[in-house]
Amino acid sequence: MLDLLRKRLPDREDALGRIQGAFAAGEIPPKDFVSLVFRGRSEEILGAAKRLGVDEGLLTFIAVYLARPFRAQAALELTREVDLGKWHRGHCPVCGNWPALAHIQSVEGRRTLWCLLCGTHWPYGRLQCPYCLNEDQEALNLISAEAEPSFRAHTCARCGKYIKEVMSALSAEAFSFDVFYLGTRALDLLAASAGFAPHPLLAAASVDP
Numbered sequence: 215m216l217d218l219l220r221k222r223l224p225d226r227e228d229a230l231g232r233i234q235g236a237f238a239a240g241e242i243p244p245k246d247f248v249s250l251v252f253r254g255r256s257e258e259i260l261g262a263a264k265r266l267g268v269d270e271g272l273l274t275f276i277a278v279y280l281a282r283p284f285r286a287q288a289a290l291e292l293t294r295e296v297d298l299g300k301w302h303r304g305h306c307p308v309c310g311n312w313p314a315l316a317h318i319q320s321v322e323g324r325r326t327l328w329c330l331l332c333g334t335h336w337p338y339g340r341l342q343c344p345y346c347l348n349e350d351q352e353a354l355n356l357i358s359a360e361a362e363p364s365f366r367a368h369t370c371a372r373c374g375k376y377i378k379e380v381m382s383a384l385s386a387e388a389f390s391f392d393v394f395y396l397g398t399r400a401l402d403l404l405a406a407s408a409g410f411a412p413h414p415l416l417a418a419a420s421v422d423p
């Protein structure tokens with residue numbers, strides 16, 4: 215996985231090399247590292263990032279990916295008999311984390327949210343903020359680079375957050391969320407320059423039943 219990331223994220227070569235070295239030397243035991251994700255221990259991942267002198271977001275991302283096969287398998291089992299079309303919340307119906315990417319089917323205009331942590335995706339209102347459920351169109355906006363209008367950040371002025379969104383002719387079922395997610399880093403920079411904050415990867419929603 216680290217080899218693949220080094221290919222896809224050449225500007226992170228140095229940090230990825232340091233992380234790979236720490237795994238190889240047993241400085242970070244991979245099994246313990248994965249368990250930090252299952253226990254939602256983002257502060258311990260932050261500590262490891264500081265020790266290695268690497269970006270916290272990058273190390274969290276790697277941790278999330280290492281845990282993904284286990285979570286994805288569990289998510290498949292849990293949703294086998296469930297109609298996710300009945301779920302109208304912005305957070306993942308399986309693991310409770312917030313979506314990392316939205317997909318818009320360019321012909322039908324249907325919007326689907328995707329959870330990076332367990333791979334579940336579910337339909338969601340096209341013009342609604344997944345974080346605060348805001349539907350006030352005055353407060354919702356799209357930011358994109360002129361050269362790539364189908365990659366955009368859907369921002370919400372009410373809660374100050376954004377979700378990255380990709381418009382594609384493919385259906386959500388055929389769409390490679392992982393591949394596109396890795397190619398959306400420029401959108402984070404655009405959204406940050408407009409004053410919007412990303413949602414942390416390891417922050418599950420807390421909903422009072």
Ligand SMILES: [Zn+2]
Nearest residue numbers: 306309329332
């Ligand atoms: Zn999930």
Ligand SMILES: [Zn+2]
Nearest residue numbers: 343346370373
């Ligand atoms: Zn919002």
